[in-house]
Amino acid sequence: MYKGQSGMWSWLLHRVAGLGILLFLLVHIVDISLLNFGPNVYDEGIALFGTAIVRVISLALIAAVLYHSFNGIRIMLIDFWPKAVRYQATMFVIVLVVTIVCFLPMAYFVIGPVFGWPTGNMPAGM
């Protein structure tokens, strides 16, 4: 009865996003620990983050974080507000829309430097 409906997809996406974010977090803790080795080593790692392919991966991370956050809010609403479960499908649509709406401007800033779009920031050398 529940298989293949909005409830299942929202749960599955939430889980996949969460695991993806966790995996990134472990990598991130390691790359920040490069601070211990001084500016040369650390800055080399940061230069990697500026490359086009890593920017694309960052987009996936941002999408995952936004979705996981907003769907998490939806879950908390269902947990703590008894009537909310009736609107779970509507809330799922809202979660998807808000995720995309918040994602697009952030994506512009992240991928913009690859194409030379104006961001007001000064990404060096792109």
Place this chain on the structure above:
Amino acid sequence: MRISTGYGPRPASGAGFETFSWYFMRLSALGLIFLVIIHLLLNHVTTDVSCTSYQLVAIRYANPFWRLYDWLLLTLGLLHGMNGLRVVIDDYVRSRGWRLVWVSSVGLLTLIFFMLGTITLITFHPVAGSLGPSCLPQ
């Protein structure tokens, strides 16, 4: 039992670990929403990621607020994520032996990464003479 075992009947409700974990996920999530989104905005949007260099970190971490902010992000994020991973393991691993292996690994990883992150945050001290531009030349 009030803790999930990965097999058998679901853990009993009440004042046990599983109930605490349920509340912890939601409370940590509330904190993380603000911590993470602001972190993303500051490091990817208001500043381009290629400008988040050693120099920028030195400037930020001169103020202990940012070290504490990042440490909260580290702690809440690790615990929230690793606890979620424990739930995922409970969904798929039935064998008691393997569950012990997986959940112990999760616990060990949590400890290792927490220590690594905390040590970095506490001990970071900019190397003398590391002043330079924030944005890195490509």
